Amino acid sequence: MKALPFFLVIALIAAIGCGIVYLVKKRRQDLELVARQLKLDFFPKGDESIAPMVSNLEFFMYGERCDVSNLMRGQVKRNGKPVTVAIFDYSYTICKHRSTEFSFNEDSVSIESNSDTETFCQTVLVFYDESIDLPGFSLRPEHLWDKLANFAGYEDINLDRFPAFSKGYRLLSNQVDDIRDLFQPNLIKFYENNKICTEAIGPYLLVFPFPPKHQSSSLTMGDKTFTKSQYVQPKDVKPYLDLSLKLLNLLEKNMSAVRQ
Template identity: 25%
Template sequence: MIELLPIALAAGFLALGAAAAAWAVQAERKRSQALGQAAARMGLEPLVWEPSQRGLYGLQVFDQGHNRRTYNVFRRLFSETEEAYLFDYDYTTGSGKSRHTHRQTLAAFRRSGRALPRFELRPENVLHKIGGLFGYQDIDFEGFPEFSRNYLLRGQDEAAVRALWRPFLLQHLGLHPGWCLEGGGDWLVAYRDGRRVEAEKLQEFFEDSRALHALL
């Protein structure tokens, strides 16, 4: 009887693992259905789409990690020159015990003819502040302490990035911390790092992201 105990324990763990996997699959299916319904109410259409199809992989978020996956994709066409995409995006960093999968919902906006300088904005943390003491780039703006305290802004062409970030945009973001923005050419991507948006918050996220798009 004692000899059978390890086998019983192993079988129990396998059963628990299978149940957890089945629950996760079902939860993702329900999430996809709920997002689809919310997106339809907002006038967005579902489609199969990869960021690489539109040249987005040059942006930092799409160059991170491995096992990259784009899913739950929805599109809205505002005009022949302006469109928006909402989608979930995962990527994995590390391996073994240090392996971590990052999941977030992104809004990507394209405006034909726009020529954004390449930039990356994200919430500033302690490591960024320490790095700044050793020359790590962080573009700050005098007169906007909330923005400079809350955000790390980087870009190869600092002068062009500074010209883009006008006072009303700096003030808006200073009052609304937590955003990640990446831009280049006709594309702007907005998201909150490591956070997926639930269906009931999808319209709010889309409107907030679109407001940032309008300011750029």
């Protein structure tokens, strides 16, 4: 098989680059339209105003070269009351392995650093609702690497009444008793039907989609598994927002029942 002529290779690379630029621009334009429809402010390159929201969630404490784009920010109504929401595309890089090699020559020392990294990209929704106070927890799909992590001492919370749920999900929290009270049958059914990852603490709730079926969690480090996912398509942002608000309602309902 003959190699492609050099000019064809350059043309192919240029065509791929132009295609990527077009898709990025098209997504930004479509999401800006969605933001207007939802009456949310739009920041194509993100905005530092969301720092207080993301700084309280462990999800955003890991990774390098973190980037926020296509940020939609403002307030939506939940049960007639305003709730602050931020919806944005988020990418970050995890270093799986890093090594440094030293080469000693007669008059000098050469240092070469190598790293094995992987980048994750997701559309996330973050809520701030001062009317609720959720126990801290994270929930996502459970995979083989998680089971190996359990043997290393990073055990998730298994709910004996819901073995299928416990088998398919990894639920972590330092407030085990509160979490067992919170996860009632209505909440279990919601997660089984809708397949969304969640992190919560106090008035903050983070939601993002499960990875597609053909993907799996690709990296587990200690008690942390970094889950590949995909961007939410512009047409699906409103339904996903409504679904996430439904989850917030369920969490509030169960918390109220526990306190009574």
